[in-house]
Amino acid sequence: MEIKNIDLHRPSLFEERLEQDSIRKKEDQFSSFLTNAIEKVNEQQIISDRYKELLTTGDVDNLHDVTIAQEKANISLQLTLSIRNKVVEAYREIMRMQI
Template identity: 60%
Template sequence: MDINKINNYNSLISKMDNQIVNNKTENSFGDLLSNALDKVNEMQLESQEYKKMLAIGEVDNLHDVTIAADKADTALQVVMAIRGKVVEAYKEIMRIQI
């Protein structure tokens, strides 16, 4: 498990928090969302790589494999929850009568 990847993820989250708190518009919401999705994709790929390495016997520490898989699963669940809320909000907006 590479601690730098966790630090990069944490710095992305704190950057998003700072932009929200400071009301800065340096990056658009789309850019932030795209970056977050890229990070989730990287976590999924890392988890798959760990699983492949485990299958061929290259991983000595099973904890790293489990942590990578759980981290990727949790990130995907968060993305799916956000997606559900966005779709729900869109449907609500479409129901508004003008």
């Protein structure tokens, strides 16, 4: 009769599922972070456009508010494009790596 050793280092099925759930949660957090960031940029663009409309109709007294809204929208869009370019560049670099 052969007696087998108990393997204590082998992760259980429960632990594997916990790890998979943890990875999924992190992916969801990252995707929701990106979605929220893009939505905020879009909101800045909408606010800027609304200020421009108000300026053309003469409903805005303070030109500084219009300029500030426009610059906020411009800066947030430029930052988003810069981040996108860096991500695309990193992806291309990874794809060029030889294994």
